[in-house]
Amino acid sequence: MVTAAVFVIFYLIPGSPLHMTAMGISDAQAENRIATELHLDVSLYQQYWIFLWNIVRHASLGYSFYDGASVRWILGQDAPVTASVVFGGLFFWLLISVPVGIFSALKPRSLLDRAGTAFVLIGISAPTVWFGLMLAYTFGYKLGWTPIADYCNFFPDSSGTCSGPARWAYHLLLPWVTFTFLFAAIYVRMIRSTIMETVNEDFVRTAWAKGAPRRRVVTHHILRNSLLPVVTMLGMDIGVALGGSIFIEKVFTLHGLGLELVTATNRDDVPVVVGIVVFVSLAVIAANFLIDLAYTWLDPRVRLR
Numbered sequence: 431m432v433t434a435a436v437f438v439i440f441y442l443i444p445g446s447p448l449h450m451t452a453m454g455i456s457d458a459q460a461e462n463r464i465a466t467e468l469h470l471d472v473s474l475y476q477q478y479w480i481f482l483w484n485i486v487r488h489a490s491l492g493y494s495f496y497d498g499a500s501v502r503w504i505l506g507q508d509a510p511v512t513a514s515v516v517f518g519g520l521f522f523w524l525l526i527s528v529p530v531g532i533f534s535a536l537k538p539r540s541l542l543d544r545a546g547t548a549f550v551l552i553g554i555s556a557p558t559v560w561f562g563l564m565l566a567y568t569f570g571y572k573l574g575w576t577p578i579a580d581y582c583n584f585f586p587d588s589s590g591t592c593s594g595p596a597r598w599a600y601h602l603l604l605p606w607v608t609f610t611f612l613f614a615a616i617y618v619r620m621i622r623s624t625i626m627e628t629v630n631e632d633f634v635r636t637a638w639a640k641g642a643p644r645r646r647v648v649t650h651h652i653l654r655n656s657l658l659p660v661v662t663m664l665g666m667d668i669g670v671a672l673g674g675s676i677f678i679e680k681v682f683t684l685h686g687l688g689l690e691l692v693t694a695t696n697r698d699d700v701p702v703v704v705g706i707v708v709f710v711s712l713a714v715i716a717a718n719f720l721i722d723l724a725y726t727w728l729d730p731r732v733r734l735r
Contacts, residue, residue: 432711433485436704437478491705496697501705504690509709511581511686514602515678516671519609520664527614531621532653538626546618553615558674562608562681570604577601579683605678612674613667620663624656631655658725665721669714 484490491501534543570578582592582601592601628634629652637647676688687706694702 432715433482433708434478436707436711437481485708491708492701494694494699494702496694496699496702501701504702505687505705505709508685508687508690510584511684512672512675512679512688514581514584514598515605515609515675515684515686516668518599518602518606519613520668520671522606522610523612523614523617524664526610527617527621530614531618532625534618535622535625535629536648543622546622550615550619553611554619556611558608558612559677559681561611562604562678565604565607566681576603578604581684605682605684608678608681609671609674613671617660617663621656621660624659625652628652628656661721661724665718668717669710672710672714 484492489502491505493500494504530542530546530549534540534546537543566578569575577600580592580601582594582597584595584598585593587593634647634651637651642651672687675686676692678684679686679689680692687710691703691706693699694706
């Protein structure tokens with residue numbers, strides 16, 4: 431379904447860059463040669479079949495119109511950057527939002543609850559680009575504590591390039607903080623509200639009445655049922671985070687999929703645009719599949735038979 435939608439949008443719409451690449455040439459022989467190479471001389475059904483066959487059989491998404499580079503090679507270079515930013519940010523925003531949301535809900539109107547509410551208001555109100563620029567200016571430019579731009583490979587490299595886990599994390603610190611500040615604020619509010627609703631459910635009151643230990647009631651009855659909406663939201667927010675990585679990569683000059691997508695769109699480089707859209711779509715589908723599996727652990731009523 432994803433490949434069909436992408437194919438229709440980018441390949442079959444009249445006037446698309448792909449058609450203009452083949453038909454905007456005055457030389458008839460060159461035009462025919464390009465049309466043959468791009469399979470524009472066959473039916474639309476055959477074009478889609480060739481497109482799908484290249485993906486499944488050869489793991490090929492074509493070659494860039496701009497410089498002839500393999501789209502698969504481009505994805506291999508840029509995907510680790512975007513994955514590092516998004517999933518690193520995801521780890522830290524959950525690390526902060528889950529305990530803060532839990533304690534705010536279990537101790538309402540406490541000092542921590544009031545501080546969490548202020549954090550939520552600021553995090554939701556602050557634009558992502560503005561907050562990232564403020565971090566880069568304050569901690570990168572004025573104080574010099576962190577790098578403002580560039581990316582280091584996670585695996586050590588003997589060629590002298592920037593690499594290694596420590597330098598990798600050091601260069602991604604500000605992008606992670608930007609992601610964490612935005613999403614953690616949303617998740618603190620959601621976790622707090624769902625836990626406060628669950629605390630008043632009948633099965634929780636029954637557990638208290640039966641004399642169940644506090645730790646068991648909180649972990650097995652309250653948290654497991656409260657996290658179901660959070661897990662659902664997490665599956666959707668992974669796609670949002672992948673889309674939002676465009677702004678983070680632009681602010682911190684990280685050459686990931688987001689920045690590559692903007693560049694390819696400006697160049698009318700359709701194969702690169704298609705490759706990125708297909709890759710990100712499949713990544714979101716895979717992430718939501720893992721989220722569905724998580725339901726079987728959180729909710730015993732949802733079991734795979």
